[in-house]
Every structure is written in C-alpha cells, then in structure tokens.
Amino acid sequence: MKLTRLAAAAVAASLAAGPALADLVFPSLSYRTGAYAAGGIPFADGYADYFTLLNERDGGIGGVKAKVIECETAYNTEKGVECYEATKGEGALVYQPLSTGITYQLIPKVTEDDIPMHTMGYGRTSAANGKVFSHVFNYPGTYWDGASIIVKHLLEINGGDLSGKKLALVYHNSAYGKEPIRTLEELSKKHGYELTLLAVDHPGQEQKSQWLQIRRERPDYVLMWGWGVMNQVAVQEAANIRFPMENFIGVWWSGSENDVLPAGDAANGYKALAMHGTGMDYPIYEDLKAHVYDKGRAAGAGDQIGTVLYSRGMYAAMLAAEAARTAQDLHGTADITAAMMRDGMEALEITEERMTELGLPGFGPSFKVTCENHGGPGVGMIQQWDASAKEWNLITGFIESDDSVIEPLVQEDSMAYAKENNIELRCE
C-alpha cells in the first residue's frame, strides 16, 4: 500500500515538473582503431571535449546538455553507414562522418531522414551548392577551395606567373584523393602550368614508383592529397630523394603533427593548408584545462590537446554548437530537432567578435552560411613545419580561393547530380 502511494506521488511530481528536456545529441562517427586511427583519435577527442566544456562550464547549449554518441567506423564506409543507421534514431542533430567515402553514402540518406551533415573541408565539394544539397554543409572550405588556395599561394611566391612550371599531385587513390583533380586541371588551363597526376593506393605504405617518377621529372612543386600512413611515407620519400620540402604542399588532411614527426628533421620546411589556427595560444585552452582536463573528463587518453587534428575536431564541434544555438534562437525553443538544426546551420553566422567571445580569436574565418552557399567563404592559410621546434607556423593569412574557377565547377557538378536524382532546386 505504501509502495503504491509512493509511486503515485512520484508520478504526480514528475507531471507537475513538466517534461524534461532531452539532451542535444551529436553523434561522432569516429575511428579510434584501424589504419587511420592516428588521425581519427585527435579529431574525436577535440569534438567530444568541446561539448564536455559547454556542459561543464555553461550547462550545455541554451540550457540543454549536449550528448556525444561515439560510433566506431574504423574509416570503413560500410561501418560508417551502419553507425548512421544505429544512431539516427537517438535524436541525432548533425552528422560529422570524417570520411569522404562515408559522406558520399550518407548524402541521400540524411536528405531523406531530414538530418543535416557537416563535412568540414572534406566530402563532396559540390555539396556547397545549397540549392541542390539541402542537408549537406561543407563550410568553411572545400577541397576545390584548397586546391585553388595552394595554386594562389604558388602564384604569390612566383610573381603571379606559373606558366611553364611543373606541378605534380600525389593523391590517395580514392574518392577523397581524386577530388581536387578537376580543379587543378581547370587552373592549369588558366595559369599555364603542367600537371602530373600520381595515384597512390591504400594505405600508401609503398610509394617508391611515384617518388622515382618525381625524381626523374623534377616538378617544381608537389601537391599532396593524402591521409594516414600515406602522408608519413610521402614526406619521408620526398626527403629521401632530396626534394625541396618548401616546394612540397599538402592539403589540410596532410598537415598534422602525425605526418611530419616520423621523418624527423628531414620534414623541416614542409608546407600544408590550414583551415584554422594552430597551437594552444588561445584563451579557450584555459577553459578546457579548468573545466575538462583538471576534472579528469577529457576524452580518450587526454594527450591530444593542442594538436592540429584535435583543434579541427574542436572547431567542428564549435561550429555545430553555434548552429544549434542559432537554431534555438530561430525556432524559439531550446529543445531542437534535426530539422531545426538544419535551419540553424543554414542561418549560421560566425563573426570575429563571436570567435573572440568563444575564446578563439582569429582561429577561423568569419562567414555567413546561406541557402545557396553551404560551402562558406572558401578560405585557407598556409602553414609550415618547423622540425626543430616541432610546431606548425602559419606563414600566410587567409587566402581566398579563385571563385571564378570554383563556382562554375560547383554549379556543373551539383546540377548534374540534381538532374540524375530528380532534385528540385531550392532557394528560388
């Protein structure tokens, strides 16, 4: 009898309190195992730690706690799709698959399920066209922007003229690695450089043929679209053939500490794209230390803080949190759905003032997402490895990509996709 009364009282109390707000769920399709774990771990740690910081310091986002659900993909496309299917029913607000292969598979699925996906600096570049890809966002920059930014940097250091120069692209022989080819080909028509394409098969442990060819043909610059062990081997092989490191430039996925440390001093001078700042000289790290690390709440082993890929994971989480905040303001509720999150991403505006408030002044570019443009400003910086100090140094400010070349390519590819899939154009 007593128990019945107690149960009735509990039910009454919970009804009186009103419905509890559910957590804001951010799935993290991470890879802490397998051949690409060294890149997946710091990103996943940064992603998780930022949300832990918001929960510990601010009580969540708009008063609602954030919850990160990790699912291990091992950088395997099939497992990535399984992870998506397994987590989407848990109130997932936005997916961040960290794999171009998984991204391609998820594009039709997220669109159908009305869940947005953020592929920051990877994935399908033409998804930047919001008229066609309603649920995919790839701000603040795409692979094609990256390719163009590297060429612009080369133009800058060559007095604005690349005619007669030889460029070689060493790329991961996958959907990811092939992404910049079209852009580089178009840019070669515009700037008159000669482009050589050198594919490297997964995982990239053996690249002797490619680097012997580079040694024979002596290109002026080598560009790299690599990931995982391919990056470390390429840097070592470049050093072995005595290729000038300052003429070797990787994409932002070939520009972490992992990629240069194994080669030691030989990697000195190697350059890479950077979509955000490097190092720990930002106020946010004090908060992370006080609210996450000192409380023993860091993700993983807690030894990745400040690395390039940790910073990228943290940046991705920050952009997701800001989009969630925008969605809450837009819809007047803290308890947002995935559809509302999509609206928030499409209305996202990042200003330098806001970045400073968040403890990341000058860390990333200011930009505004629109219905038409899901790709952001398309800017990036160039960083250079200092082997003696074991740190990346930014050697340029933000460089804008060549929109006159990129935009027609985005239009062409996205429109072909729209036609193939009978997609009605939005934003009109």
Add this chain to the structure above:
Amino acid sequence: MPEQLIFATEVALNGLMTGVLYSLVALGFVLIFKASGIFNYSQGVLALFAALTLVGFQDGQVPFSHLINATFGTEIHGFGFELPAIIAIVLTLGVMVLLAILIEKLVLKHLVNQEPIILFMATIGLAYFLEGLGDIMWGSDIKNLDVGLPQGISPVIDTVTYEWFGYGFFIDKLDIVATVIAAILVISLTLFSQYSKQGRALRAVADDHQAALSVGVSLRFIWVLVWSIAGLVALVAGIMWGTKSGVQFSLSLIALKALPVLMLGGFTSIPGAIVGGLIIGVGEKLFEFTVGPMVGGATENWFAYVLALVFLVFRPQGLFGEKIIERV
C-alpha cells in the same frame, strides 16, 4: 644507353629492393605454414606488435599506461629512461618468444588435429586480439622508430651510376640494409634447419607430423620454436617498414603485400618467399613504370595479385612449393 632503359634499370633495381621487404613479411608466413600447416593470418599484426613493443622499450614507456591511468587516476607514462636500441631489440625478442609460448599454450594446444580452416580462423582471432593488445599496451599514436639504420639516397650508387649512365640512380640506404639483413636471415635459417638438432626436428615435423611424433619429436616444442622464429622475422620486418613510415596500425596491412609473394613462391619454400618477393617487386614496379601512366597509375596493388594468378595457372603449388599428389 637510351634514357628510358636507364630509368627502367633504376626502377627494376628499386623493385628488387622493395621485393626483399615483401619477402621479409612472406618469410614469417612460410615458416609457420611449413612447420604446422597453419596459414597465419596474424603475421602482419605480429610485425606491428613487435615494432610497437620495440619502440615502447626504447622510449621507456610503461605498458598499459593509458589503462592504468584511466582506472586509477594516475599520471604514469614512462619509466623516465630510454633504452639503447640493441637492448630494446633483445627484450622485444624475449616478448615475442613469450608470446609464442602463450599462443601455443592457450590456442594451438587446444586445436591439435583440427581442420586447417579452424586453425586459420584461430589466427584471424589472434590477429584482432594482438591488434587490440598492442593498442592498449602502447597506445595508438604514430611512433618514431629509430634503431640507427641509415635512410636516404646512397651517394656511392648515385655517383657511380652517374659516371656510367649520366644519370645517378636512387637507391635507398635502408633498402640496401634490408637486403643484407634478409640475406643473413635466410642463410641463418637455412643453416639452422640443416645443421641443428632443432632444425632437423622442424624439418621432420614439416615433412610428416605423425612420423616425427613417432620418433619422439615434441610437436608442442616445435610450434613454440617456429612461432618464436616467425616472431623474430616479424620483428625484422617491423623494424624495416616501421623505420620507413613510423610505427602505426597500418603496418599490419603489409601482410597484404606478402600474399601474392606466397602465391607465387609457394607456401612451403623459404627460397620461394625470396624469389617470389623479388619477382613481385620488380614486376609491379616495371608495370607501373611502363603501363601505369597509360591507365592512371596505382597499378601496384592489383598487378601483384594478377601476376601471382598468372603463375598459379601454370604452377598451382607456386614456383618452389611442394607438388601435392593425392592418390585415391
């Protein structure tokens, strides 16, 4: 000499050197298959585990430190000292022998007389277990492996070939060292199997398990011995490949490069593993050099398997494998 022929010669020489590195991995497979009929799927992971352990010892890292710290809230990372490469190598060898004993005691002993496919499946399980164990013991970050091996272009070969051909060949000093070490390893293994008591017992088991048992050869001892030797070969392969790329989990995938070598050379022949490696190395490099540019490159992975398949059509047991004749 025409320019293209000079380039092709350089490519072929590099192919030979790369082939030696493939052979180093293939050797581990052959040793275990020859002595026990087991196709050891975990050979690539053994190389990874050996390399991780070696770096761990060199850096004075406390094994399982992440696990200890997460469980007890401690901040333990290293012992505070670094070990010289030679001591770290000896200690790693000790770990590989211990691992061989444990594998025999905990896995193989219980699977005596089982079908080969069961044993194969057991090694798949072992591979995943060892990969996870390596991760928990030493962490999954990329580790720099430096045991003092030279790297970079050999200036002597560069100079000599420049004088001969007007073009200096690129040969990596690490590849030359790998070739010398592989040669020493193969000669030592051959001498061991021909002239030592244990080596003869090993060959007896390889020829006929039942007959070897009937004359008092301990099958369990032989299995421990052969897994220990495979551990040594895995350590050598791990050092060579780990020096090139840093020690990381993709190192286990080098086993994929050994499969066509085994198909071509035969699963039971040590010379086969060497010759097979050389043929695959030269073949894939020359194919990439001549045909690669016409088909978009990246031909090496698939071409190695196609080459092995072509050999299989004409010689199913591989170049040096034992011909299996089953009579009704």
